[in-house]
Amino acid sequence: MRSTIALVSIVSALLFSCEPSEKFSIDELTIVTKDAKIMSDWYAASFGFMDSKDYSLLYHDNLTIKLVENPEAKRRDSLKKDYNIRFVPGIHKFGFATNQFDELIDHLKSNGARFHGSVVKDSILNTRMIIVKDPDNNNIQIFESAQPDRLKPNFFCLITENVGEQEKWYQVNFPIEQSHRLDQPENDVYIRLLTGQQVAIELLQVDHTNIMDELDYPNITGFYSMEVKGANVSFEYDHDGNKIFTPPTK
Template sequence: MNQIKTHIHVLVLIGLAALMFQSQPAFSQTDLNELRFTRATLIVRDLKTSAAWYRKFLQFKIEEYRPNKHVKMRNNDFQLILTQGNATLLKSQIRFKEGKKYINGITKIGFDINQFDSLHLYLERYEQKLAKDTYKDKNLSLNTFIAEDPDGNLIQFFDVPDNNTKYTVTPSFFTIQSSDYINTLKWYTSHLGFEEIEVVDDSNIHYQNFLKKDDITLELIHLPYESMETTEFMPVDRDLAMIEELTFKIGVAKNKAFELDNNGNKIVYMR
């Protein structure tokens, strides 16, 4: 009986691998005025480990590998840049000052997945850590779960089926934590054109809001006074493993309109 179960598990994994390695374009722009989420840059502790994770589970292909410097990866129109940190500190290793609990900044990126259950099973089978298992997001009306990459960065996946039989990964989501909530809300609505959507579930311990622009969702979380900036705790000679920069484009995108948001987060806008 155990041999039969093992055989079934092997067949399931083979099927999952077949799906995962037949990727479709991440997204295609149909309107020149459509905002696109085109790049994310992460500071990592170990290039090989992180590159292997994104290649295995998200099907990113390596474009350029420079040992001890960076790895450039791509899933069609979306680029991922992994930068080697210096004596990299993980968020789990942070020693917060007394009374501090949270960090301001970019804390999460997310993707629409058409093979949602298969990806979940794939991550689970290889014992990958989930920060939050599958649940229904009442505000977005989507099933979702949150995984952790090798450095503890939060990567959220949303169940968005389509007619493709091949695996698709579409960048669609990012999270900003800010202790300056009102001005951050104003900045993203005025500079990037995001609009608030109705919050139907406000059970979050801190005030949370969702904004949308085209097919991109911004989760904005208002942190209390117990939050702090990385400059308050990071040693000068070390880097923090984190989502360092996000890039968005409209149209042919030849010029940079700005490179920082009101909190100093690296939000690059190309137009």
């Protein structure tokens, strides 16, 4: 009897140790930029971030943005030409949910923000969204939400070289509840939209490449890394090697 109880206790411990100990959140985003002041001013004016005196940090209620200035960094568009690819592997889009969608869009328009397309309704997420470009041409996707937050990070998109393996990795390590397959094989495009209550992740494979290991991301403009809390386990990188990590354990 004691051995049965002990076995049940061990199994229970293993099961519950795989569950997140805290609510999932995206707490930090690092961006490599050629001009930190221009980026800092834009995020402060566009989204209400508070900036540091040296333009290296931006603060909001739910997110800290680190700006790493590197005047010698290559722009992603130049890499597309160098490698003859449509998209550079890595973090392609970052997204916020807002309960003030129309007000925020009007504010961005009044500030002269550049949009990619217009407002559309996502049939899977069942919400309106739009993409805005920051000064370095990074894609910020904004989603309408009924939640109480004015601005909460809840989405990112990855350009991947192996959509199937990335999908499996995120299903295991993130609080994902559903995976939606949106492949377009006639265009050689393979897409997964992974959704959960606290996060949505788009995985996009559009080029048959194997260049990620040779790309020097600290010397490329754009989204460089993300810190998340409340994931199922601790990690420093995802399956592809993107620097998406959990805080060091104390």
